[in-house]
Amino acid sequence: MPGIKSAQKRVRVTARKRLRNKPIRSLCKTNITKAERLIFLGELEAARQAVEVAISSLDKAAEKGIIHPNNAARRKSRLMRRLNEAQASASAKTKPKAAKAEPEAEQPSPEELDSGG
Numbered sequence: 001m002p003g004i005k006s007a008q009k010r011v012r013v014t015a016r017k018r019l020r021n022k023p024i025r026s027l028c029k030t031n032i033t034k035a036e037r038l039i040f041l042g043e044l045e046a047a048r049q050a051v052e053v054a055i056s057s058l059d060k061a062a063e064k065g066i067i068h069p070n071n072a073a074r075r076k077s078r079l080m081r082r083l084n085e086a087q088a089s090a091s092a093k094t095k096p097k098a099a100k101a102e103p104e105a106e107q108p109s110p111e112e113l114d115s116g117g
Contacts, residue, residue, distance in 0.1 A: 024057075024064065028061050031054035035083075039083055044086060047083060055079070055080075058076055
């Protein structure tokens with residue numbers, strides 16, 4: 001415990017802030033984890049909703065000063081990148097591969113047939 005009075009007060013204030021900020025920080029982590037798990041499982045519709053919730057909680061935490069705005073932006077960016085990659089791979093799996101069309105022999109036009117060509 002510090003001996004200086006102002007330092008003692010800083011310890012008390014910091015402890016109060018930590019207790020106030022901890023549940024919000026934990027909620028952000030939980031929401032991100034839920035979204036990542038849904039993305040990994042391939043449940044994209046549920047994942048999209050979970051990502052929206054996670055982004056909202058990150059924005060609120062950044063607005064309140066619990067996390068730095070750049071930290072929130074970085075986490076949101078990573079989360080959206082994972083979701084977009086999962087959606088892209090899911091759409092690539094569902095699309096049938098285009099069969100290579102064999103070049104057809106050109107049919108002569110009726111005019112070419114008539115001209116004796």
